[in-house]
Amino acid sequence: xxxxxxxxxxxxxxxxVVLRDGGTARVRPxxxxxxxxxxxxxxxxxxxxxxYRFFAPYxxxxxxxxxxxxxxxxxxxVGLAATVGGEFIATVRYxxxxxxxxxxxxxxxxxxxxxLVRDDQQGRGVASALLEHIGAVARERGIRRFAAxxxxxxxxxxxxxxxxxxxxxxxxxxxxxxxxxxxxxxxxSQAVMWAREQRAEGRSVARLLAPGSVAVIGASRTxxxxxxxxxxxxxxGDFAGSVYAVNRELPGGQSGTGPEGPAESAGPTGPxxxxxxxxPAELAGAPAFRSVREIPERVDLAVVAVPAEGLRAVVSxxxxxxxxxxxxxxDGFGRDxxxxxxxxxxxxxxxxxxxxxxxLINTGPDVRLNATPSLRMPERGRxxxxxxxxxxxxxxxxxxxxxxxxxxxxxSAGNRxxxxxxxxxxxxxxxxxxxxxxxxxxxxxxxxxFTRLARRTAARKPxxxxxxxxxxxxxxxxxxxxxxxxxxxATVHALLRQAGVLMxxxxxxxxxxxxxxAEQPVPxxxxxxxxxxTDALSLLTYDACLNDGLRPRPVVALPGTAGPGHFGAALGExxxxxxxxxxxxxxxxxxxxxxxxxxxxxxxxxxxxxYVETLAEALHEATVRHxxxxxxxxxPVAVVxxxxxxxxxxxxxxxxxxxxxxxxxxxxxxxxxxxxxxxxEAGTPGKVPEFEVDxxxxxxxLTRATDRPGHSRALTDQDTARLxxxxxxxxxxxxxxxxxxxxVEAARELGYPVAxxxxxPHLRHRAELGGVRLDIAGESGLRRxxxxxxxxxxxxxxLRPVVQTMAPRGVGxxxxxxxxxxxxxxxxxxxxxxPSELLGDTVHRLVPVTDxxxxxxxxxxxxxxxLFGWRGAEPSDTAALEEVLLRVxxxxxxxxxxxxxxxxxxxxxPRGVTVLSASVRVAAPGQRPDLGARRLPAY
Numbered sequence: 001x002x003x004x005x006x007x008x009x010x011x012x013x014x015x016x017v018v019l020r021d022g023g024t025a026r027v028r029p030x031x032x033x034x035x036x037x038x039x040x041x042x043x044x045x046x047x048x049x050x051x052y053r054f055f056a057p058y059x060x061x062x063x064x065x066x067x068x069x070x071x072x073x074x075x076x077x078v079g080l081a082a083t084v085g086g087e088f089i090a091t092v093r094y095x096x097x098x099x100x101x102x103x104x105x106x107x108x109x110x111x112x113x114x115x116l117v118r119d120d121q122q123g124r125g126v127a128s129a130l131l132e133h134i135g136a137v138a139r140e141r142g143i144r145r146f147a148a149x150x151x152x153x154x155x156x157x158x159x160x161x162x163x164x165x166x167x168x169x170x171x172x173x174x175x176x177x178x179x180x181x182x183x184x185x186x187x188x189s190q191a192v193m194w195a196r197e198q199r200a201e202g203r204s205v206a207r208l209l210a211p212g213s214v215a216v217i218g219a220s221r222t223x224x225x226x227x228x229x230x231x232x233x234x235x236x237g238d239f240a241g242s243v244y245a246v247n248r249e250l251p252g253g254q255s256g257t258g259p260e261g262p263a264e265s266a267g268p269t270g271p272x273x274x275x276x277x278x279x280p281a282e283l284a285g286a287p288a289f290r291s292v293r294e295i296p297e298r299v300d301l302a303v304v305a306v307p308a309e310g311l312r313a314v315v316s317x318x319x320x321x322x323x324x325x326x327x328x329x330x331d332g333f334g335r336d337x338x339x340x341x342x343x344x345x346x347x348x349x350x351x352x353x354x355x356x357x358x359x360l361i362n363t364g365p366d367v368r369l370n371a372t373p374s375l376r377m378p379e380r381g382r383x384x385x386x387x388x389x390x391x392x393x394x395x396x397x398x399x400x401x402x403x404x405x406x407x408x409x410x411x412s413a414g415n416r417x418x419x420x421x422x423x424x425x426x427x428x429x430x431x432x433x434x435x436x437x438x439x440x441x442x443x444x445x446x447x448x449x450f451t452r453l454a455r456r457t458a459a460r461k462p463x464x465x466x467x468x469x470x471x472x473x474x475x476x477x478x479x480x481x482x483x484x485x486x487x488x489x490a491t492v493h494a495l496l497r498q499a500g501v502l503m504x505x506x507x508x509x510x511x512x513x514x515x516x517x518a519e520q521p522v523p524x525x526x527x528x529x530x531x532x533x534t535d536a537l538s539l540l541t542y543d544a545c546l547n548d549g550l551r552p553r554p555v556v557a558l559p560g561t562a563g564p565g566h567f568g569a570a571l572g573e574x575x576x577x578x579x580x581x582x583x584x585x586x587x588x589x590x591x592x593x594x595x596x597x598x599x600x601x602x603x604x605x606x607x608x609x610x611y612v613e614t615l616a617e618a619l620h621e622a623t624v625r626h627x628x629x630x631x632x633x634x635x636p637v638a639v640v641x642x643x644x645x646x647x648x649x650x651x652x653x654x655x656x657x658x659x660x661x662x663x664x665x666x667x668x669x670x671x672x673x674x675x676x677x678x679x680x681e682a683g684t685p686g687k688v689p690e691f692e693v694d695x696x697x698x699x700x701x702l703t704r705a706t707d708r709p710g711h712s713r714a715l716t717d718q719d720t721a722r723l724x725x726x727x728x729x730x731x732x733x734x735x736x737x738x739x740x741x742x743x744v745e746a747a748r749e750l751g752y753p754v755a756x757x758x759x760x761p762h763l764r765h766r767a768e769l770g771g772v773r774l775d776i777a778g779e780s781g782l783r784r785x786x787x788x789x790x791x792x793x794x795x796x797x798x799l800r801p802v803v804q805t806m807a808p809r810g811v812g813x814x815x816x817x818x819x820x821x822x823x824x825x826x827x828x829x830x831x832x833x834x835p836s837e838l839l840g841d842t843v844h845r846l847v848p849v850t851d852x853x854x855x856x857x858x859x860x861x862x863x864x865x866x867l868f869g870w871r872g873a874e875p876s877d878t879a880a881l882e883e884v885l886l887r888v889x890x891x892x893x894x895x896x897x898x899x900x901x902x903x904x905x906x907x908x909x910p911r912g913v914t915v916l917s918a919s920v921r922v923a924a925p926g927q928r929p930d931l932g933a934r935r936l937p938a939y
Contacts (some may be wrong), residue, residue, distance in 0.1 A: 004608070007073055007074060008074075009031060009074070010029055010074050010137075011417070013027075013028065013029050013133070014027065014028040015027045015133060015194065015933065015935035016513070016935060017082075017129045017200075017933075017934060017936065018200040018201050018203075018351075019124045019126060020123070020125030020128075020196070020199065020200055020203070021124050021125075021131065021200075022205075022206065022207045022324070022351070022446065022850075023084075023350075024084075024204070024351065025083065025089065025126065026082065026083045026346065026347055027081070027083075027129065027130065028081060028867065029072070029078065029079065029080055029081075030080065030081050030093075031070065032071055033405070034070050035066050035067075037063060037081075037083075037086075037088050038061070038066060038069060038070055038091075039066060039088060040087065040088070041081075041087065041089070041118065042061050042116075043060075044118050044119075044120075045118055045119060045417060046119045047059065049117070049118075049387055050116075051118065051151075051341075052150075052153070052154040053114060053115075053116045054317075055149075055151065059664030062527070069091075069093065072765060074095075074141075075141050076095070076096040076107070076111075077095050077096070078093065078094055078134070078137055078141070079091060080093075080133055080134055081598065082126050082129065082130055083347070083474075083812045083928070084348065084349045085319060085320075085347060085538045086347060089126060090116065090117040090118060090121060090126040090130060091115070092112040092113065092114070092115045092130040092131070092133075092532065093113070093134075094112065094134055094137075094138055094146065095111060095112050096108050096110070096111045096143065097110045097111055097147065099140050100279070101444045105815050107142060107273065108143075108277065109143055109145065110139060110143065110145040110146075111146060111147070111563035112146070112149075113131075113146045113148050115131075115157060116487045125196065125200065127156075127157065127160045128160055128196060129164070129196075129933075129934070131160060131164055132269060132934060133933045135166075135181075135183050135471075135933070136933040138183055139184075142175045143183065144178070144182065144183055144184065145180055145181060145182055145183060146181040146183060147178070147181075148178075148179045148180075148181070149176045149178055149179075150179065152175075152177055153173075153176070158177060158179075161179050161181060162179075162833070163192065164181065164189060165188040165191065166181045166182055166183060166184075166185075166186065166193060167186060168180060168182065170414075180578075188649045192893075193920070194452075194934075196757065196934070197426070198426050198429065198430075198743060200765075201422070201427075201873050201891060202423075202426040202427040202430060204325075204351045204419075204807070205419065205424060205427035206427055206496040207324050207325060207351075208301060208324075208325040208327075208351060208360060208419070209286050209360060209362045209367070209369065209409050209427070210362060210364070210366075210367050210369070211241060211300030211301035211324070211325070212241045212300050213241050213244070213297055213298070214234060214239065214241060214242070214243055214244070214300075214301045214369070214371060215243075215244040215292050215295060215299045215303070215305060215323075216230050216234070216243070216244070216245055216246065216286075216303045217232045217246040217247075217302055217303065217304045217306060217318075218304060218305035219245040219246065219283055219284070219286075219288075219305070220247070223307065226305040226329045226373050226611060226911065227306075228283075228284065229374075229375070230305065230329070230359060230371055230372060230373055231245055231283065231286055232302050232375060233282050233370040233371070233372055233373065233374060233375050234286075234370060234371060235284055235285050235286065236370070236375055236377065237368050237369070237370035237377035238368050238377075238461050238551070239367075239368055239369055239370070240367055240368050241367075242734075243286045243298075244286055244287050244288070244290070244292075244295050245282075245284065245286045245287070245288040245395070246288070246289050246290070246291065246331060247283070247289075247290065248291065249290075250281055250288055250290045256275070268374065274279075274561070282898070288823060291317055291698070292314075292317055292318055292321045293320065293321045295321070298321070298322055298323075299323045299324075301323070301324065301326075301360075302323045302325070304318075304327065304328045304329065305329045306330060307330065308330050308331075308333055308337070311328065311330055311341065312341070315341060315344050315350075316348075316350070318350065319347070319348025319349075319350060320348075323350060324350060324351075324510045325350055326345055326351070326352045326353065326354070327359055327360060327371055328341070328353065328354030328355040328357060328360070328414075329354065329355075329357055330354070330356070330660075331355060331356035331414070331533070333355050333356075333415070335826055338404065338417050341355065342417045342418045344781050346418070346936070347567070351418055351419055351423075352417065352418040352419065353413050354415065354417065355388070355414055355415055355417060355823070357412055357413055357415075357637065358372050358373070358374075358387075358390035358412030358414070359371045359412060360392070360411055360412075361373030361374065361377075361378060361397075361407060361411075362380060362408075362409045362410075363379070363380040363381065363406055363407060363408060363409070364380070364408070364433060372412070373396070374394060378397055378400075378401055378407055378473060379406035380406050380408070381407050381408060381518070382433060382434060382436065382518065383400065383406070383407050383408060383430065383435070383436045383437070383514060383518050384407065384408055384410075384411075384424065384427075384432075384434040384436070384438070385397070385400075385407045385409070385410045385438050386410075386411050386413070386415075386421050386437070386439045386440070386441075387411075387412050387439070387441060388412070388413055388415070388442045390412050393410065393412035393440075394609060396438065396440065396507075399511045400514070400515075401420070401676070402648075402652075403511070403515050403652050403657070404649075404652030404655070405514070405518050405519070405652075408431065408433040408434045408435075409431075409433075409434070409479060411424055418936070419447055419936070421444070421450065422445070422446060422449055422453055423451070424437075425454060425457050426453060428457065428461075429456060429457040429460070429744040434461065435798050436461060436462055436514055436518045437457065437461060437464065438464050438510055438514045439463070439464070439466075440466055440468070440507070440510065442467070444467045446937060446939050447492050447495070447496075447820065447822055447823045448822070448824040448846065451495055451499045451501075451671070452499075452825075452847065454499050455499040455500055456502060458499065458500030458501060458675070458678070458682075459679065459682055462502060462517045462522075462672075463500065463502065464502040464504060464510055464514050464671070465502065465503055465504070466504050466505065466506065466507060466509065466510040467503070467892040470542055484739070487691070488675060490840065491826065491828075491844050494843065494846070495823070495826070495844055495846060497541065498844075498845060498846075498853075500679065502674065502675055504671065508664070509664075509667060509668070509671075512667065513667075513671045513672070515657045516636060516668040516671075516672055517675070518670055519656065519657050519891055520655075520657065521579040521634025521635065521636055521637050522634065522636070522672055522675060522679070523581040523634075523669070523672055523673050524581050524633075524634075525551075525673070525674045525676075526549065526550045526551045526581065526670075527550075527551045527552075527553060527581045528545050528550050528551065528552045528553060528578060528580065528581070528582050528583070528584060528669065529552075529555065529556065529574035529575075529584070530542055530545075530555045530556065530583070530584050530586065531555075531558065531567070531568075531570045531571055531574050531582040531583060531586070532555065532558060532585065532586030532587065532640075533560050533561075533562045533586070533587060533590070534553075534560065534586060534588045537585050537586040537588055537640065537642065538555040538557065539555070539660065540662045541584055541640055541665070543661045544662040544667075545584075545664075545666045545669075545670075546661075547666070548666045548667055548669070548670035549670060549673075550669065550673065552807065553577075553580055556573075556574060558570055560590050561590045563620035564614040564615040564617070564619075567615060568618030568619060569620055569621045569622075569692065571618075571622040571623070572622040572625060572626065575622065575623070575626040576626065576629075576630075577633055580635065581635060581673075582636045582637070582638075582669055582673075583636075583637050583638075583673075584637075584640060584662075584665055585614070585619060585637065585638070585640070586639075586640045586662070587641040587642075587644055587647070588642045588643060589643055596727040600906070602907070612644060612645070612646045612647045612650050613646075613650050614753070615647065615650075615655070616651045616653070617650075617654070618655055619639065619654075619656060620655070620656060623637050623656070638656070638658065638659060638665045638669060639651055639658040639659070639665075640657075640659050640660075640661065640662050640665045641660070665858070676711065681852075682840075684852070685850060686850030686851045686852025686853060687851055687852075688848045688849070688850050689886055690888075691727070691728055693726060693887075693890065693894075694725075694726040694727075695726070695894060698723055698894070698895060701719060701722060701723055702723070702895055702897045702898070702899075702922060705719065705897070705922050706897045706922050708856070711923065712899045712900075712921045713921065713922065714919060714920070714921050715920045715921070715922060717734075717917075719920075720918050720919060720920045721733075723891075723920060724891075724901075724918055727887045727888075727890060729887050729888070729915060729918075731915045731917070732804055732805060732807055733750070733805070734759075734802040734804040735749060735750060735802060735804075736800075736801075736802055737756065737801040737802055737803050738801075740783050740786045740787070743756060743782055743783075743786050743801065743803050744779050744782055746785065746803035747776070747782055748801075750803060750804070750805045751780060751805060752776070752777055753806045754776050754782065754804060754805060755772065755774050755776065755805075755806055756771070756772075756773040756776060756785050756795065756801060756802075757771055757772040757801065757804065758789065758800060758802075759799075759800045759801070759802055760794075760798060763793065769793075770792055770793065771789070771793060771799070773785040773789060774806065786801070786805075804916065807909075807914035807916060808907065808911075808912065808914065809909060810876055810908045810909035810913075811831065811866050811867055811876050811908045812831065812832035812833060812905075812906070812907055812908075813830065813831055813832055813867075813881065813905060813906045813908055814828075814829070814830050814831070814832050814842075814889055814903070814904045814905060814906065815828070815829055815884060815885060815901075815902075815903040815904075816828040816829075816904075817847065817888050817892040817898070817902075818899075819896070819899050819900070820900065823846070824846060825846070825847035825893065826845070826846060826847065827845050827846075827847050827849050827857070827892070828842050828843070828844045829842065829857045829858065829885060830842035830861055830863075831844055831861065831863050832876055832904060836861075839862070841861050841862050841863050842861070843856075843857050843860040845859055845889075847889045847892045848890065848893040849886060849889040850888050851882070854882040854883075854886050855878075855882055857882075857885060858881055858882055858885075860880050867908060874910045875910065876908040876909065876910060877908060877910060877911050877912055877913060878908070878912045880908070880911075880912055881908045881913050884903070884906060884915070888901055897922045897923065897924065897925045898920060899922055900919075900920065900921045901919075902920075903917070904916075904917055904918075
């Protein structure tokens with residue numbers, strides 16, 4: 001029988017999902033108080049759909065049916081509903097199938113499943129989403145297979161099952177199609193789920209960015225308020241759709257009139273001006289209404305600028321009017337109020353940008369949407385821009401505009417309570433109008449999902465990110481909800497870089513890198529040609545390239561009086577050089593021929609009129625000629641210039657990026673080279689190897705170890721060794737040495753030479769504190785070492801000494817696996833010892849790790865040369881080390897009960913590796929991030 005805890009309403013099954021058309025629905029368990037909703041829902045289902053569900057005419061539900069479909073034990077009988085606006089739009093139910101002959105207390109692992117979707121909601125992907133969630137519920141309750149009977153004519157439901165990606169069997173029996181689905185997730189089912197997630201979330205963003213109609217709620221009569229500013233921006237930008245103003249104080253409906261009251265800045269409390277007593281009310285040239293429900297057409301997007309206390313009522317009105325999305329400019333929310341706001345918006349099927357948002361821009365010629373308080377519409381470009389900060393968003397748009405780059409679309413999401421950077425990546429990944437993505441983030445709600453999406457997008461287009469609140473002690477602004485994470489921000493940065501994200505440190509670097517990638521081809525390598533008319537600036541550029549890991553070629557020095565033709569010819573030769581992958585041009589005004597104070601022979605210090613334009617054109621023509629002769633050999637060109645007024649604008653007009661310092665140009669180019677290298681390597685990602693492991697024994701051990709709920713706990717040394725042995729990882733045995741005689745007996749059993757070491761937590765892995773004695777060759781030496789150890793560090797009971805066989809000499813390393821609630825399982829590697837820890841010389845990869853990634857881990861640390869024969873030493877057996885890394889990754893991936901694995905140290909000898917010490921912590925498995933049924937993040 002189900003326990004009382006199992007019979008209780010399972011709130012953790014509740015989830016918000018994005019459907020195929022971009023709208024949202026709430027999935028939740030059906031409860032006894034849903035009887036009226038169920039009856040109402042059933043009345044809206046066609047007779048044909050009822051027939052498909054029950055295989056017979058079934059016009060209405062009896063009282064017995066209603067009770068059966070609303071009362072569940074949440075174990076053997078479970079019903080879920082998809083709701084919009086609180087009303088059912090679809091239901092799914094499973095009933096565990098009793099099997100005769102099964103032992104008592106051993107429940108069946110198969111259930112019958114059936115769906116019913118309201119006819120007007122079919123085609124939105126509701127059934128597919130419900131199948132994912134009822135499947136996750138079933139697995140949680142020990143059900144491994146679903147059985148379904150479907151009439152042959154019900155092709156839509158058959159397609160839901162067959163397209164899910166699960167392993168399945170299909171047969172035709174007694175006039176119906178019998179389907180059996182294995183609910184164990186497969187690579188294909190995961191791919192199907194992620195593809196649906198991308199289409200749905202991308203579509204939800206596309207609906208926000210390309211609305212057919214926009215209402216500004218809270219637009220005031222007095223210029224200057226946020227709502228009024230957005231209304232004027234929409235009109236000034238020549239938005240292609242309909243624009244409406246909404247202000248609840250407009251008397252008498254659309255055509256009402258009234259005395260003008262005091263002006264207001266942003267809320268809905270001030271009066272709206274009317275054209276006259278008989279014509280429609282207007283505000284800034286837009287028709288004005290008291291409520292969004294009075295607008296004669298359905299509103300796709302509502303921009304809301306009302307005081308926080310009135311926002312809930314506005315969101316409800318928008319939901320009842322079937323508005324598709326909201327942009328909330330209002331700030332001043334507490335976390336609880338913000339959660340309630342998102343919950344309310346999603347319950348009506350709406351996505352929400354904000355609160356505290358700046359707004360949206362879409363420069364597409366068929367849309368021309370500027371739903372921000374910024375009156376100026378940016379020029380059309382091919383860069384997608386996402387920012388959480390309105391101030392940073394304004395600065396980004398201004399910086400891009402000054403350098404000749406416009407956005408394809410722009411989203412400033414403020415607190416990103418709902419729509420986040422993940423959603424925008426889903427949209428921009430397949431957006432044909434976006435070539436580069438720039439993002440300013442203050443928090444990452446789901447780092448693992450962001451990493452997955454960024455990796456996919458970066459394979460086709462660069463993703464450049466700068467993140468605020470990185471340092472210890474700093475935190476995102478209030479309202480930026482993100483799950484707690486134990487992983488340092490530096491680790492998150494490293495994981496994102498490994499996913500192809502260009503993580504830059506400053507706002508300036510974000511602009512500089514974005515500018516180069518938006519205007520120029522990606523370099524094929526790090527070799528940089530330098531052409532310039534000044535030795536000093538060219539040498540500074542040369543040094544900057546070296547500092548950034550580039551490989552500068554010898555400088556091509558032009559005379560100080562070089563004209564545009566000289567620059568163009570030199571650039572053309574540098575581009576034609578097969579030994580260069582990119583070219584940096586350095587330019588300063590020509591130096592006077594005479595020293596100051598003497599008669600000047602010419603005015604070369606001041607460029608002649610038209611010189612700047614002529615120079616920009618000469619450089620542009622050189623790049624065009626190269627592209628025409630070698631279209632496949634794209635080489636980026638950037639210009640470093642000093643004191644050349646007007647050159648930046650002239651170059652920007654011709655698609656050539658320019659920088660005021662060599663360091664900025666070099667750093668942007670280095671990021672582009674890093675991206676090119678990552679993209680080349682991403683084409684051959686490697687494989688996750690398969691090893692012979694004893695997974696059944698490991699699972700049994702972990703089940704016993706996690707049978708008690710609560711916090712994580714450490715396995716005993718014996719269980720740790722057994723678990724690791726199941727995965728082919730041997731830990732060098734140790735024997736306890738509570739006194740000197742026990743130590744001698746242990747050494748006789750293990751065989752000399754031995755090591756004596758303490759296992760006390762405060763001394764473990766701290767060799768510098770004297771808790772380890774090595775290469776002890778005999779009994780006298782062991783007794784002497786034991787006495788010294790206890791005399792120096794404390795009594796044996798405190799030290800917990802052990803004796804261990806000496807391992808072959810080699811390089812000490814550390815392997816760690818960690819399960820983070822926000823990121824998932826992460827594998828880390830570094831050398832053992834304080835210097836490595838002090839310098840942070842550790843690298844990380846998300847689990848599961850491929851063979852190529854394991855090799856990369858070993859080679860990515862700065863101290864890697866110690867493993868490869870530094871200063872004539874014999875190289876270590878890195879192949880054996882990589883295998884241990886892969887086996888730890890497999891253990892973490894197979895068993896979510898494993899919270900941490902630490903092998904410290906792992907000694908890598910010229911032949912073989914030895915694990916000297918290991919520890920494992922386990923906990924009852926929870927929901928792993930980015931796995932299971934797709935759902936929007938919690939509020």
